[in-house]
Amino acid sequence: MTDYKLNNLNLSKLEKQVSIPKYNRSNIKTGIVHVGIGGFHRAHQAYYTDKLLSDESIKDWGICGVALLDFDTKIYNVLKEQDGLYTLVVKELDGTLTKSIIGAITEYMFAPENPMQVIEKMASPEVKIISLTITEGGYNYNEATKTFNFENPLIQHDLKNPQAPKTIFGYLTQAFKLRKERGLLGCTVQSCDNVQGNGHVAKEMILSYVKAVEPELVSWIEANVSFPNSMVDRITPATSPSDITGLLETSGIDDVWPVVCEPFHQWVIEDDFIAGRPAWETVGAQFVKDVVPYEKMKLSLLNAGHSVLGILGALIGYSTIDEAANNPEISAFLKSFMDKEVTPILGNLEGVNLEKYKESLLQRFGNIYIKDQIDRICSESSAKFPIFVLPTVNAQLKQNGPIEYAAFVVAAWAIYSLGVNETGDELVVKDAMKTILNEKAIASKENPKAFLEIESVFGKIKDSAEFVDIYTNSYNNIVEHGVEKCVMEMYNKD
Incomplete structure (x- = not known):
């Protein structure tokens, strides 16, 4: 079996070994900026979006994946080398492996390298959704005081360096500011983290930060940005070296960072998208009034x-x-x-x-x-x-x-x-x-x-x-x- 490095050039050569994207990725526009492109996002939101894009009439919902932290250098470099492609390996209960190459991430950015590039992308008129998997701790919520933690050193940095932020709060504030100044429409901030009332928490924490740094922006956000709640579910363990070598040996796919997950997946979403949304319900997501x-x-x-x-x-x-x-x-x-x-x-x-x-x-x-x-x-x-x-x-x-x-x-x-x-x-x-x-x-x-x-x-x-x-x-x-x-x-x- 011939081994192929996973990238756009070799994609068609892998079609006999594994399911590949059926759509022309070069024709897909970025409608979603996703912050936090780890394993869970790639096994869940990007998986749903990839299924949606298989309908070739849909071209407006590609994902720009943003690696926010210095720690995320490796995943950014992998996606850059692999043209945003990765293999999703579903480990069935009987031990069989279902493999597919996911193509929904059509752009990728490393925020520490060029903060303004990320801010400009978030402020782009074609971007309708900014989604997040920043982990429970990423919301900067103090359980004792039930308030935003301004003592966080990264928040202190953002307060002093608004044009070169390190947290999601700094990035979103600058992106919203540009949208307002340019007379653009707002967008949806969609939390996909394991936080109860994740949309409500995201809104409360973001507004807490904005009130401190750009108070005149608060009313614009309240009128132009929606924060739907969502429930996400798919067990996605860390990728092991044996997962990588096993994929290469059985399928000839040289993928530096495939994603492994269980077969079960669920996504329940509050239908509150101020600037439009993908029809994820056609590929298994569930839209409800109350999540x-x-x-x-x-x-x-x-x-x-x-x-x-x-x-x-x-x-x-x-x-x-x-x-x-x-x-x-x-x-x-x-x-x-x-x-x-x-x-x-x-x-x-x-x-x-x-x-x-x-x-x-x-x-x-x-x-x-x-x-x-x-x-x-x-x-x-x-x-x-x-x-x-x-x-x-x-x-x-x-x-x-x-x-x-x-x-x-x-x-x-x-x-x-x-x-x-x-x-x-x-x-x-x-x-x-x-x-x-x-x-x-x-x-x-x-x-x-x-x-x-x-x-x-x-x-x-x-x-x-x-x-x-x-x-x-x-x-x-x-x-x-x-x-x-x-x-x-x-x-x-x-």
Whole structure:
């Protein structure tokens, strides 16, 4: 089998080995600027858009992918070398691989290299949507104060250097300013991150920043920019070296950074696009009036479930999510958490079979071919727990409901933050708040409540005597008996 470097020149030569774009990419105009072109965007939004573009009458919705951070140099260089092309490898439950080359990213920019180029692209009249996958922490939201964090050093930089920003807030502010000055129409900012009410949060945080730097721009944004909420769902693990070599050996595709994912995908979107939108509903997306119930379900079950499996699995010594999900004790713990603590606070989910959804999650988590790395799932837990786990705790506390399982996971996270698992091996803790997490974790060995004093993460939860009591007991039990024995006793007791 001949090997071919993935690029436009070789695309037609790969048609026998793999599905390729059927449309002429050179005829596609950029209608979407997407910030954050990592694996999830390429497995999800770009995947839907690629399917849409297969209708050759549609030419206005190509994607310009923006690599925002210095850290993103590699993905930018890969897309540049491969003409924006990449291979999407779907790992089916039976182990088979479904491969396709995605062509929806027709432009690519590296923001640190040329900030004004990105700002001009965002302000372009042909761009109708600026979409985001900037991670939960990218919204710069302080959980304790419920406000925008102006103390962030990158925000401080943007305040002093408006023409050379480093954050999404600086870029959007300058792009909106140009649109207003040039008399152009507004656009839609579409969050695709795992944040409940992601559109509302994006709007609130952006307006908070704009009020500080360009207050006269606020009324224009409120009148000319829409911020639809959305729920996104597709498990997309980090690409491994074996994924790259396997693709080359089986298909002859020399792709430096393919994307691997599960077969399941879902996209529920609030239909609020001020400047027009692609007909994503024709390729499987769902447009609704209210996304909140779907978001709450997904964040509280799937994303929280991932954190449960990740933290508990890491302490036991597992390296992948499927190992944790296929441990009978951990699986039973997760099921009890979902049934007893999460389900009662979700309310009425019209048209959703919740029991079937929870069953599907356990199956998806246990997919032995996905091999989602636990250290990826546990990364940036300080941004994830306030969104995925703590809302369940707070809702249950308000109604005097059960919190034992969630408190146990928080206690496990405190122990995880010491950086050592139960077998004595080092844990690689990847978190913007790693230092303070570790300091409080060390202090918790004497007083477990110390971990809850990180107010930007936990808010006022330390003031709940009920939570602190259950959390402290869980902490001490894990230290004394280990995770597996503790979880076994918990669900057997129930």
